[in-house]
Each structure stands twice: as structure tokens, then as C-alpha cells.
Amino acid sequence: MALKSYKPTSPARRGLILVDRSSLWKGKPVKALTEGKRKTGGRNNKGHVTSRGIAGGHKQRYRYIDFKRRKFDAPATVERLEYDPNRTAFIALITYEDGEQAYILAPQRLAVGDTVIAAEKCDVKPGNAMKLSQMPIGTIIHNIELKPGKGGQIARSAGTYAQLVGRDRGMVIVRLNSGEQRYVLGTCMGTVGAVSNPDNANQNFAKAGRTRWKGRRPLTRGVAKNPVDHPHGGGEGRTSGGRHPVTPWGKPTKGARTRKNKQTDRMIIRSRHAKKKR
Structure with a gap:
């Protein structure tokens, strides 16, 4: 996806740079795979603010994402790529041969009509999921489990990925975007490729109101x-806040x-x- 810049036809448009989402699905999501989402305003069940900076924002529906990818040896076709207001990455609607549908995180270079599969071992192709122990060393992966069967927890945000750099004692060594290297059980699942929408970090929202639409207060x-x-x-006058923030x-x-x-x-x-x- 490319970035789209706007001409300064108004103060709100000056400097505005957004991700071009023209190639995404323009209709509504699959209703059976969504659920209504209530806003909390950052309050707990006693009405006390426990998370600051949360209020307002556009109404959203939550999309159920298949982070586990445990439907083995069942090929699925990518029906469409969709926007998800609950995450920075795009999502893909896939349909299995038996008619079941599911949403997965869309990796980069995944297109409509492509076939993806989850198995203990399969082709190293974007969107395919397999056990980490069966992946070749050097594979770029995302949606990585930390506990077998729990579902992916690492590298799920837009543009993120990790790299499988080695094997040792029934575990694999994974290098994360932060530079950290860590052991992960070889029986955990991972998905090939990097997460879609890498230009998410390069957007410029140009005005405070766009951030308020996302539900974030100043x-x-x-x-x-x-x-x-x-x-x-x-303190008197303007102070820096002290030596220890x-x-x-x-x-x-x-x-x-x-x-x-x-x-x-x-x-x-x-x-x-x-x-x-x-």
C-alpha cells in the first residue's frame, strides 16, 4: 500500500498523509465473524479512570481474528483484504474448501485469489502457517506463538516481523524487530511473511481531531x-521536571x-x- 498526500485545500488537509486503502474491500465485514464493541472511556467497573487518555472515538465492531491457525491441511482461498479499525494491520478473509470462513492477519504480498494453508510443514509462502521447528533458518515470520495452542502473540502490528535464526534443544531462536533474540518452543506456530501495511508509521494526521476520532484524548x-x-x-517559572523523570x-x-x-x-x-x- 502506498501513501497518499493531500493538497492543502483547507487547514485540516495541509500536511495530511494517509495510507491509500483504495484496493481494500469497501463493504461491511462478515457479520458472523464480528461482535459489537462497547467503549469504556478508560473506566473500570467502579467508574474510576484506570487508563488515561481514552474517550470518544468512532463506533467500532470487533473482528474475530484466527491467531491460532490450527485447522491443519485445509487449503483456503483469500476472498478479500479488509481494513480493521481495531489494529494497524490489514486483515484477510479466507474461505476453506468446506465453506468455513475466517479472518487472518494479512501479510505483505498476499493478494485476492491466493491460497494459504496451515500445516505442521508446508511451503514457505506468505500467509502459510506451520510449526517453527519445520521452518528453514532465515525465514521471515509473524504472528508467533509463545505457548503451543494459545495463538500468536509476537509480531502482529503493521509492518512487523521476526526472523528465525537458529535451532537448539528442540527450540528455535527468533530475532525480533527490537534486536532481542530469544528461544521459542519448536511446537509453536508461526506465519510466513511480514505483516501488511508497513507505511502505517509514516502517516501524518495533520490535526488533533483525527486522533480524537481514534478515541485518544490529549x-x-x-x-x-x-x-x-x-x-x-x-516550581517558579518554567521548569524541566527534575533530574529523574x-x-x-x-x-x-x-x-x-x-x-x-x-x-x-x-x-x-x-x-x-x-x-x-x-
Whole structure:
């Protein structure tokens, strides 16, 4: 998909750059594969704001995506590519030979009429899913499981991918976009190819209103608040916020390490924070 820039016929159009979605399906999604979606406004069941910056936004329907790809040895044809308001990537509607339909994440270079299949071992072709242990070393993959049968969790956003770089002790070594290298069980599933819509990050929405349509409210800087409202608040004149930037609840931020998931440390071979070799 290419980017589309607009002539400055109004202030809202000046600088506007969007992804060209003219080749996507223009109708409604398959109703049986969708569900109504209620907005929370960032509030929990007590009405308290637990996620700041959420409000408004266009009404959406959730599309059920098949992240598991466990219907083995059943070829499916790509009916159409669709926009999904719930994610940055595009999705593909596939139809199996028995008539069953499903949505999957659309990889790059997947076109209408293509055939995809999920199996323990199959051709290395965009959209095909197989067990990681059966993939050739060097394969570009996405929608990677961390637990067999749980469904893909890694590399699902627009333009993302990982690379299978080795095998060891019944596991495979996967290099992620962040530079991290980690072990993943060979019995986990992965899908060949990189996720569609790589130009998503290059869009320029040109006005605050377009972000509000997405359901995101503006966030006030901590240094612009009072001391009662934020650790960076207060002070005479304009201040920088102090030497140690923190969240409103005092947790270090802007680069400070806060990760505490020690259970998976043994699976990480090379941290994403390790200095890259030149």
C-alpha cells in the first residue's frame, strides 16, 4: 500500500498523509465473524479512570481474528483484504474448501485469489502457517506463538516481523524487530511473511481531531501541572521536571528499566538493550 498526500485545500488537509486503502474491500465485514464493541472511556467497573487518555472515538465492531491457525491441511482461498479499525494491520478473509470462513492477519504480498494453508510443514509462502521447528533458518515470520495452542502473540502490528535464526534443544531462536533474540518452543506456530501495511508509521494526521476520532484524548505534560497532581509539577517559572523523570505515580520512566518478568529471562539470549555490534 502506498501513501497518499493531500493538497492543502483547507487547514485540516495541509500536511495530511494517509495510507491509500483504495484496493481494500469497501463493504461491511462478515457479520458472523464480528461482535459489537462497547467503549469504556478508560473506566473500570467502579467508574474510576484506570487508563488515561481514552474517550470518544468512532463506533467500532470487533473482528474475530484466527491467531491460532490450527485447522491443519485445509487449503483456503483469500476472498478479500479488509481494513480493521481495531489494529494497524490489514486483515484477510479466507474461505476453506468446506465453506468455513475466517479472518487472518494479512501479510505483505498476499493478494485476492491466493491460497494459504496451515500445516505442521508446508511451503514457505506468505500467509502459510506451520510449526517453527519445520521452518528453514532465515525465514521471515509473524504472528508467533509463545505457548503451543494459545495463538500468536509476537509480531502482529503493521509492518512487523521476526526472523528465525537458529535451532537448539528442540527450540528455535527468533530475532525480533527490537534486536532481542530469544528461544521459542519448536511446537509453536508461526506465519510466513511480514505483516501488511508497513507505511502505517509514516502517516501524518495533520490535526488533533483525527486522533480524537481514534478515541485518544490529549495528555497534559507533568511540568504544566501543580505539585499535588504530578511529581514534575510546581516550581517558579518554567521548569524541566527534575533530574529523574517519573510517571504520575512516581515510577521511573524515559528509559529506566522497570521490567520484572523474571520467568522468561532464561528464554532471552540477547537483550534488546544490549549494544549492537558495529
